[in-house]
Amino acid sequence: xxxxxxxxxxxxxxxxxxxxxxxxxxxxxSGHMRLIIKVDGDxxxxxxxxxxxVHRGEEKMAEYRNYIVNIPHLERPVIHDSCNVLxxxxxxxxxxxxxxxxxxAKYLRVIASELNRCVYIQYWLAIYGIFLGHSTxxxxxxxxxxxxxxxxxxxxxxxxxxxxxVPGGIRxxxxxxxxxxxxxxxxxxxxxxxxxxxxxxxxxxxxxRTQGAGVLSREDAIRLGTTGSTLRASxxxxxxxxxxxxxxxxxxxxxxxxxxxxxxxARSKIPWLDMLESCNxxxxxxxxxxxxxxxRVKLKPNPKGGNDEVYKRVESGRGSLGCYIVSRSQPEPYRxxxxxxxxxxxxxxxxxxxxxxxxNMPAVYxxxxxxxxxxxx
Amino acid sequence: MLKxxxxxxxxxxxxxxxGDILVKAVDAPLGYAINWGRLWSLWPVHxxxxxxxxxxxxxxxxxxxxxxxxxxxxxxxxxxxxxVVVQGTITRKMAPRLRLVxxxxxEPKYVIAMGACAITGGLYFDSYNVLPGIDxxxxxDVYVPGxxxxxxxxxxxxxxxxxxxxxxxxR
Numbered sequence: 001x002x003x004x005x006x007x008x009x010x011x012x013x014x015x016x017x018x019x020x021x022x023x024x025x026x027x028x029x030s031g032h033m034r035l036i037i038k039v040d041g042d043x044x045x046x047x048x049x050x051x052x053x054v055h056r057g058e059e060k061m062a063e064y065r066n067y068i069v070n071i072p073h074l075e076r077p078v079i080h081d082s083c084n085v086l087x088x089x090x091x092x093x094x095x096x097x098x099x100x101x102x103x104x105a106k107y108l109r110v111i112a113s114e115l116n117r118c119v120y121i122q123y124w125l126a127i128y129g130i131f132l133g134h135s136t137x138x139x140x141x142x143x144x145x146x147x148x149x150x151x152x153x154x155x156x157x158x159x160x161x162x163x164x165x166v167p168g169g170i171r172x173x174x175x176x177x178x179x180x181x182x183x184x185x186x187x188x189x190x191x192x193x194x195x196x197x198x199x200x201x202x203x204x205x206x207x208x209r210t211q212g213a214g215v216l217s218r219e220d221a222i223r224l225g226t227t228g229s230t231l232r233a234s235x236x237x238x239x240x241x242x243x244x245x246x247x248x249x250x251x252x253x254x255x256x257x258x259x260x261x262x263x264x265x266a267r268s269k270i271p272w273l274d275m276l277e278s279c280n281x282x283x284x285x286x287x288x289x290x291x292x293x294x295x296r297v298k299l300k301p302n303p304k305g306g307n308d309e310v311y312k313r314v315e316s317g318r319g320s321l322g323c324y325i326v327s328r329s330q331p332e333p334y335r336x337x338x339x340x341x342x343x344x345x346x347x348x349x350x351x352x353x354x355x356x357x358x359x360n361m362p363a364v365y366x367x368x369x370x371x372x373x374x375x376x377x
Numbered sequence: 378m379l380k381x382x383x384x385x386x387x388x389x390x391x392x393x394x395x396g397d398i399l400v401k402a403v404d405a406p407l408g409y410a411i412n413w414g415r416l417w418s419l420w421p422v423h424x425x426x427x428x429x430x431x432x433x434x435x436x437x438x439x440x441x442x443x444x445x446x447x448x449x450x451x452x453x454x455x456x457x458x459x460x461v462v463v464q465g466t467i468t469r470k471m472a473p474r475l476r477l478v479x480x481x482x483x484e485p486k487y488v489i490a491m492g493a494c495a496i497t498g499g500l501y502f503d504s505y506n507v508l509p510g511i512d513x514x515x516x517x518d519v520y521v522p523g524x525x526x527x528x529x530x531x532x533x534x535x536x537x538x539x540x541x542x543x544x545x546x547x548r
Contacts, residue, residue: 025424025474026422026423026424026455026474027423031425031430032425032427032471052470053426053468053470053474054426054427054466054468055468056466056468056501056504056506057501057504057505057506057507060504060505061501061503072500073500073501076428076500079428079525123431123434126434138438139438139439142434142435142439142440143439146435146438146440159432160432160525161524161525373427373428
């Protein structure tokens, strides 16, 4: 049977020795993106990433929706990290509209965004585990993240798409017994994730598969513009929560995790260390948070920004996430641009996979902390 | 009487009638058995198309555990699969690939449209790069609404599909 292949799907024949492989979009080892890999025997000669399978035109759509209507669809790029995705947008719109966020809302935002970071990293860890063939590492994080999802559901009302942050604060206050509930769950969660070291990070099979695979040197990491866990695994201490504190992060003691190796093992360990750090931040924020007060500034219907432009960035689960908004005295933004961590980390894939064994491809691919939907927007 | 009927001239007709009766007697129970086998071993394709794959992953996780209902986690090759769960938005770049995946699967095959985007385009109904629902490219069996659907909703959709398969004529 010959099927008419759509344009862009045909593979070119290069050489007698070299074979072209299509990894994705339907492939057990890839997400919603495609890698065109040329292999010589078992070794990868070149790798050409082909993103754009989930390009939905978020930025264009934002231009004909007003600032409030934009909230739900701007969190869709990363629904399991929805608080952090909305964070730069809310910070930007607040600056455009000249809103002052109440003190209690600032702390609740920090708590919600750290909880969401844990939920995101747990999902990523589950996927990383299953694609390395470690089934237990899929089951454990996928089960433990439900604990925090339940907590977030109690606060926000939705399982993953919270739409909790709004310009001027947060949508609604937390329930009465939130602090006890949160502290209990975070303590249990921390106890659980410490157990991952024994089964995953100290596992000799994982170490032999990931250590030394896809090494990214410190210079290359800076030159290629990587961010987040990929950058910090290569020995660059760059965490926006510490370098450019936003909201209540300035009053909290944030420690950023840095490893020097720059290989897949270091890149997979950094998010796990980040989760432990998130638990510390949540505990600090719960202590310092004002016990009562307003959580939201009342907005005028259909608020208009001035003739202005603003760029805000935050540290998301995948690295620095920026939002650039241009306002032309209209209820809608004139231009909105999301600068996302996933796309920046994708850039180093051709460099990392060159000369690797084909079997190392999933270990390198998933260690980049890459979420295709966010990269394509 | 029977001797008269079973002349060499009539034999072909008679055997044909007997065959019809046999087919009717066997077809329904056999079809039921075939469908019963199919509905407890649905193999979804591993094709993620958008963000609903997060909830699809959660449904395979330990809390929801869709494997209890005979939906195996999305692994394996296309040639062993008989279920496409379209997990969210289909863009213009993804649509030919999705159709190609569907064409490569052996019969019988079933389609679940998961999430508002796969049903009508959802939040992206007016986007320039998104299909307004997958009805135009695939024959959908079950629609699972939500943005994204909760894992319970997806499981209910799978159970509805199993009900449907039970009543289908086995091919």
